[in-house]
Amino acid sequence: MSSFIKIVDLVKTFRGRGFGAAGKLSFTAVDRVNLNIEKNTIFGLVGESGCGKTTLSRALLFLDPPTSGEINIGGTDLGKLSSRRLREFRRKVQIVFQDPNSALNPKMSIENSIKEGLNNIGYEKRLVNTRVDELLNLVGITPSHKSRYPHEFSGGQKQRVVIARALSVEPDFLILDEPVSNLDVSIQAQIINLLLELKDKLSLTFLFISHDLNLVSYLSDRIAVMYKGQIVETAPAEIIMEKPIHPYTLKLFSSIPGLSPIDEESGEEVFHVEKEGYSKGLPDGRVFYLSEQDKAPEMLEIAEGHFVACYNSILPV
Amino acid sequence: MNGSILEIKDLKISFGTGEKKASAVRGIDLDVMKGEIHSLVGESGSGKTVTSTCVMGLLPEPPAIIESGTIKYKDLELLSLTAEERRKTRGKEIAMVFQEPSKYLNPAMKVGEQITEMLRLHLGMNHSEALKRAIEILDLVGLGGNTRVLSSYPHELSGGMKQRVMIGIAICCNPSLLIADEPTTALDVTLQLQILKLIMKLRRKLGMGILFISHDLAVVHDISDRVSVIYAGRIVESGSRADIFESPRHPYTRLLLASIPDAAKRGRKLAAISGRVPDAEHFPPGCAFHPRCPLAEDGCSQAQPEMEKIREGHSAACFCLSKEWTE
Numbered sequence: 314m315s316s317f318i319k320i321v322d323l324v325k326t327f328r329g330r331g332f333g334a335a336g337k338l339s340f341t342a343v344d345r346v347n348l349n350i351e352k353n354t355i356f357g358l359v360g361e362s363g364c365g366k367t368t369l370s371r372a373l374l375f376l377d378p379p380t381s382g383e384i385n386i387g388g389t390d391l392g393k394l395s396s397r398r399l400r401e402f403r404r405k406v407q408i409v410f411q412d413p414n415s416a417l418n419p420k421m422s423i424e425n426s427i428k429e430g431l432n433n434i435g436y437e438k439r440l441v442n443t444r445v446d447e448l449l450n451l452v453g454i455t456p457s458h459k460s461r462y463p464h465e466f467s468g469g470q471k472q473r474v475v476i477a478r479a480l481s482v483e484p485d486f487l488i489l490d491e492p493v494s495n496l497d498v499s500i501q502a503q504i505i506n507l508l509l510e511l512k513d514k515l516s517l518t519f520l521f522i523s524h525d526l527n528l529v530s531y532l533s534d535r536i537a538v539m540y541k542g543q544i545v546e547t548a549p550a551e552i553i554m555e556k557p558i559h560p561y562t563l564k565l566f567s568s569i570p571g572l573s574p575i576d577e578e579s580g581e582e583v584f585h586v587e588k589e590g591y592s593k594g595l596p597d598g599r600v601f602y603l604s605e606q607d608k609a610p611e612m613l614e615i616a617e618g619h620f621v622a623c624y625n626s627i628l629p630v
Numbered sequence: 631m632n633g634s635i636l637e638i639k640d641l642k643i644s645f646g647t648g649e650k651k652a653s654a655v656r657g658i659d660l661d662v663m664k665g666e667i668h669s670l671v672g673e674s675g676s677g678k679t680v681t682s683t684c685v686m687g688l689l690p691e692p693p694a695i696i697e698s699g700t701i702k703y704k705d706l707e708l709l710s711l712t713a714e715e716r717r718k719t720r721g722k723e724i725a726m727v728f729q730e731p732s733k734y735l736n737p738a739m740k741v742g743e744q745i746t747e748m749l750r751l752h753l754g755m756n757h758s759e760a761l762k763r764a765i766e767i768l769d770l771v772g773l774g775g776n777t778r779v780l781s782s783y784p785h786e787l788s789g790g791m792k793q794r795v796m797i798g799i800a801i802c803c804n805p806s807l808l809i810a811d812e813p814t815t816a817l818d819v820t821l822q823l824q825i826l827k828l829i830m831k832l833r834r835k836l837g838m839g840i841l842f843i844s845h846d847l848a849v850v851h852d853i854s855d856r857v858s859v860i861y862a863g864r865i866v867e868s869g870s871r872a873d874i875f876e877s878p879r880h881p882y883t884r885l886l887l888a889s890i891p892d893a894a895k896r897g898r899k900l901a902a903i904s905g906r907v908p909d910a911e912h913f914p915p916g917c918a919f920h921p922r923c924p925l926a927e928d929g930c931s932q933a934q935p936e937m938e939k940i941r942e943g944h945s946a947a948c949f950c951l952s953k954e955w956t957e
Contacts (some may be wrong), residue, residue, distance in 0.1 A: 361818035467906045480636060496671040496915030498845055499922075502889035503901040509899075527848060531900075554893055567821040570826075571848025571892065 316349035318373075318486065323347075323367075323382035325372045325497045342368040344542040345585060347612065350535075352485075355512070355519040357533030357550065359526055359565065365542040366522045370488045373520070374406055375593055376608055383386070405432050407479035411491035413471035417463040423449075424459035429472045430481045448477040469500035473507065477628060480511065490522045502624075505532065526569045531552055536561045544612070548619035633910040635806050635839045636685065641699030643680055643689070645910070649819045652910035653695050654680045656942050657862040658699075659937070662807065662839040667830070669842040669850040672860035673907050678843045684810045685841070686726050687716040690846040703807065722752040722924065725800035730813040731792035735784040741795050742780030745802055763802065770835070772799040772828055790821040794828065801832055808833075824922075826853050847890055851875055856943075862908055862918035867939065869944030880946040881955075888957035901957040925950040 342365045350356045360366050372379040375391055384391045386406060394402055406440040406577055410416045427445050436444065446456040452473040463471055472492065479487060489508070493501040509532065512519060523529050528549060529536060537547040538561065546559040557563050612620045643655040655677040662668045670677045683689045685701055687708065701708040703724060708716065719885060728734045736744055746760035764780060771794040773779050784792055791932065793813065800808060809951065810829060815820040830853060833840055844850050850857055851871065858868040859882065867880040876885045888901035905922040909912060914921050920930035935947040 361820065393647050412943035469906060497671060498847070498905050499886060499889060499903040499907065502891070503904075504899040505891060506900055506902050519818070524818060526696065527890065527892040531895055550893075550896075564820060568823040569848075570846065571890070 314405050315532045315591060317352035317387055318350040318406050318520075319347070319383075319385040320346055320373070321371070321383040321385075322346040323384065324380045325368050325377065330440040334338065342542055343372060344381070346539075348516060348544065348547070350520065351520055352528065353512070353516050354534040355521055357536040358520060358522045359524065359529050359536060360539035361524065361565075364539045364557035366539055367490055367580050368537070368542075370408065370490055370520065370522055373488065374408060376412065404430075404482040405484050406486045406516075407484040407490065409472075409475055409492045410489060411481050411494050413468060413475045413495070414463070415606075416475050419463050420484060422462055423466070426463075426474070428460075429479045430478060434482050444481070448481055449474075449583045451511070452477040467500075467608060469498050469503060472496060472504055476511070478504050478509070480515070482549075484517070486518045487519070488522070490525070493525070493528070494520075494525065501528075504621060526566060527571060530569075538565060543618075543622065545623065546619075546621045548616075551618070552619055558615065558619075560625045633664050634661045634775055635664050635704055636660075636841065637700075637702040638681070638685070639700045639702070641684065642697040642702065643677075644695050645685060645693050646696055647695075650911065652695075653913065654910045655684075656864055656911065656913070658860070658863070658865055660865065662841050663913070664768050664839050665831060665833065665837045666855045667833060667840045667853055667854045668858065669738075669844060669854040670860055671844055671847060671850050673845055675909055676860045677863040677910070678845075678860055679811060682811050682841060682843050686724060686809060687711075687720055688726075697750075700817060712780040716807075718752075720746055721800075721805070722803045722938050723805055724807045724809065724915075725803070725805040726811065727797055727800050727813045729815050731789070732784060732814075734796060737784055739783075740780070741784065741787070745780075745795075745799055748799055748802050763796075767798045767802050768795075770832065771795070771826070773798070779954050789817060790824065791854070793817065793821075793825055797825075797828065797832070801836060801838070804836060806838060807841065808838045809841045809843070812845070813842075814849060815844075815846070822849070824882050829853070831929040846885065853916060857888070862913045863910065864918065864934075864947065866919065866948070867944075867946040868937070869940075873940075873944040877944075879944075879951050881923050881925050881939055881950070882947075885957055886913070886922075918945075923950075925953055 323343055323346040324341065326339050326341045328339050346369060349382065359367050368377065371377045373384060389402060394409045401596065409509065420574065424445055427448060429440055431441050432442060445459060449456045449459060454470060454473050463512060466474065493504050496504060511517060521529065533550045536550050537544050538559065540561050544554065546557065546562045554566065557566055610622045612622045614620050637642050637664055638658055638660040640653055641658045642653070642668055644651055644653040654686055660670065670678050670681065680689065684696065702720070741766055745764040746757070747762055748754045749760040765777065768774055770781055773791060773794050779787065779791070787795065801921065813829070814825050817825060826849065827839065832838065842853060855873050856870055857866050857874040859868070859874065859880065861882050867874065867878065867883045867955060875887065878887055885901055885903045889903060891900055903922050908918060914931065915930040917931055920926040923930065935949050937947045938944045938951060939945045
């Protein structure tokens, strides 16, 4: 199957501000990322805060243009588009953020928020109103409430409006950046069910970014684990859950809460991400290197569709 | 003596009066035994933080009104103490760890001073004794061998370190009761696990009772001895960890557990609870869960169900406990 989204050697570097030495300092937030996302699948991206998940998603949309690398979505090379064409192209790729409060304009009724996108793409004027009703129905909000303002809705409803607005321009690809982290537990399931339903109905492709491993392992087809700007392992979801290879993946998945009561005696090793870069020995003798001096290991395909970047991985026979 | 260090009976707390009156807590019974982790789980607005700040004596009155109830700590009736007496118990006998360490540490004060301040005020130690004890405490919370921490300001520490420091400040006077209000919500999973382990280790070493407040059922599952589920200001189900997670009885608990995504539920639709979490000004009459409950009958909106004993230590408040159904 051919990939719908192809990311090749994507790098995003932030330059330090100021003159002299300060201006020369740079920070590589996303480091040579290669990813392929197939059509109509959910690609889960996990990692701890600060590892570059959100930077990657923003670079993917050219909201923060990447420093180098290639992004190809549905056959279009985004780097080669003029800024006007790029804006037109963005209707195919939409993003849903974590906090619906800051994603919706508080001074605009939800109807106007949704209409804005439709007007931008030159949607036929006389059809706009019907389209808004249709979208609100799609996400489960009564269309008669459309003249209300964001503060009149609950968090879950606001997130539904944000999803409706993202879908208004008929995208093929949706980036979901922690879409349920801000919601109450009993509301999260509603939104997740809605997203899954919409994906099937509209044959969408999702990039699902989250730090909630339980959630990502529930809905993803493929999972990529990101650590300090690099993808360290990527594989189909079942495989990465059953047979993780990279020590960091192991560590991450063994930290998932809710599996078993905590054994307070087991490995109290400190797992800090310190600035100086480090190599950390793990109990089973494996080591993983990710320091600024050492060149990071290359991605290896160790089984079909299972890629790992680690020097000391024990390859399955 | 039954070994309980905290006993809350029929606690009712409201805010405002007249039309705007919001009954945040509507009759809660809760106890924490010595050396036990008792979790209070609920969604936002369910009254968990109001309850815990009330136990701490940090609830501003007004606007809050404690309508009725007793909070017994060991043999002390906390609600009848004077403000000065409360202040003396706070930090020394009952300590609290909050969700966001960066908000509760003084940004303009070195970490070392923040720890020794507690020791000097509550235990009357002099400077050098306090400093010695502060080093021991850092060791206890896993920042040992790192005297640099003592002379750091909070902004120089990482999130996990800050949370360790805050736990250190909380435990430095050997409190008998620790209230942990969402202590790991702001942390990443790997750090979360470390902090949870630390809390469990300290519980065993110091024999504290812990009231663990959280909205995260997965975390609660991993850490608790006993669990109480709170909805709209009332406890709806209470029992041991096994009771709540293996044989939950209240429809809210059952649906909540079924709605949490995890790998085992792949390919299946999650059970979602319809509707929204009610706010304290508009709690529905009768059983507050009835508008969202799949089992609701006519009677549910009329009267409030009382806690009913299912077996020793496990009880739930629902009229429909005997009904058979699936999520």
